[in-house]
Amino acid sequence: MKKTVLAGALSIACFTGGFGLQANAQVNTQVNVQEVDVASIIHPKQAVAAVIPLQSMTYQDLYKKLLISKLAIDERGIVTTKNSITAKFSVDPTWSAQEQKEFKELYGNAMQIKFTPSGNSFKGEVLEKGKWLPLDKEDLNDIIKEMFEDEPIDLKPGGYFTDSIGHWAESYIQVLYQFDIINGTSATTFNPNGKVTRGQLASMIFRAAGLDVKEDYEGPASYKDLANFPGAKEVAILEEYGLLDIFDGANFEPNTPATREEMAYVTAIYLEGMGYDVSKVSKNNPFTDKSKMRQETVEAIGLLKQLGVIDGVNGQFNPKGNLTRAEFSKILTLSLVLLDDEE
Incomplete structure (x- = not known):
């Protein structure tokens, strides 16, 4: 008999705070707009991970912390290049009309703070009226302290994957790496x-x-x-829980690339097994190529589509296509975020 409840489930509560970076600004309307304190524009209750004094925080740690923030995951407010990180608030x-007016006069529709490497740490600049202005050490320290309130989320060593910098999925990659769900292909590549x-999907x-062998x-x-x-x-444990029923042959073929429909089936069963109430969600499958899907995957793919976890291209899902690591x-x-939201 298959098990129906996953034991030793991951404590998704760890995401509370991990996705806590908010971009709620408070502009001081009593001062000249030229004197607005940049640090005060960042909400004082932000939280991403444990506070690290600026002088001991490396550029790579800053990169990793920002990528697991709500600003990155939910608001897509982090832009990275090989040589810089820009946070957009x-x-x-x-805000009142006056507060919005004063903010826009300085920063436009978003305040941008750019971080670049400097020795063992980094330096910062803010874009005001179209010009990048350097932040002094005190302002930069204030900003970092506001951005990273004391939370029990410690960064893992490594995880600075040079082949993923600027990639559309780098925040998702970093989240899973920090929570020990994925690994790189080397110390510096993903x-x-x-x-x-x-096998990797399993x-x-x-x-x-959160299972344990x-x-x-x-x-x-x-x-x-x-x-x-x-x-x-x-694999044996997942099979016992019914998560691998889509692989119904005599062999599992662990080194064979997983297809998109196999991934969707396993993910949907995972969500249900973790306690997500799928009964309240439509399982309508809108993809025009659903006739190419295995019958048992049609509802799973529909469910993930309705939840906003998956998407297709030009109305098609390409169920037999392979899945990339990104x-x-x-x-x-996104599945973990759903579980966190429901909890």
Whole structure:
């Protein structure tokens, strides 16, 4: 009999604060707009990770912290290049007309703060009236303190993947890396456009579910080709929970690239197994190529589409296409956010 409730579930509460960076600004209307304190425009209750004194925070740590912030995940307010990070804080529509006017006179529709490497740390600039102006050490310290309130989220070593800087999925990649769900292909590379194998898909879902081989393993999987696969016990546990029913052959083929419909099925079952109430969500599948989907994946794909976790191109999902590491990083991160929101 298959198990129906996932044991040892990941504490999604760790995302509280991890996605806590807010761009709520408070402009001091009593002073000349030229004297607006940049640090005061960032909400004092922001939270991403533990405060690190500016003098000991590296540029790479700043990069990683910003990428797991709400500003990056929800608002897409972080822009990175090989040599800089720019944080964009938008006008708050709840401000008074005068506050919005003064903000826009200085910063336009968004205040931009650019960070660049400087020795073992970094320096900062703010864009005012079209010109980049340097921030002195005191202002920069104030901004960093406002951005990173004391929260129990410690950065893992590594994770500065040079081949993912500026990639559309870099925030999703960083979130999963920080929560031990994914790894790079080396200490400095992630290979975002590489294919996800069935074995890798199983490993990432296993970690996201907070399962433990020592506690949850009850016996080998039914698949016949796992003798030399390092994740054989993980596969066995996931099979017991019913997450791998889409792989219904005699062999699991762990090194075969996973298809998009296989990923969708596994992710949908994962969400349900983690307690997400899928009964309240439409499972309507709007993709024009659903006739090419395996019948058991049609509703799973529809569910993820309605939840905003997946999308297609020109109305098609391409169910038999392969999944990239970047694509699944986004899909799994958004799934975790859904679980956090429901909790």
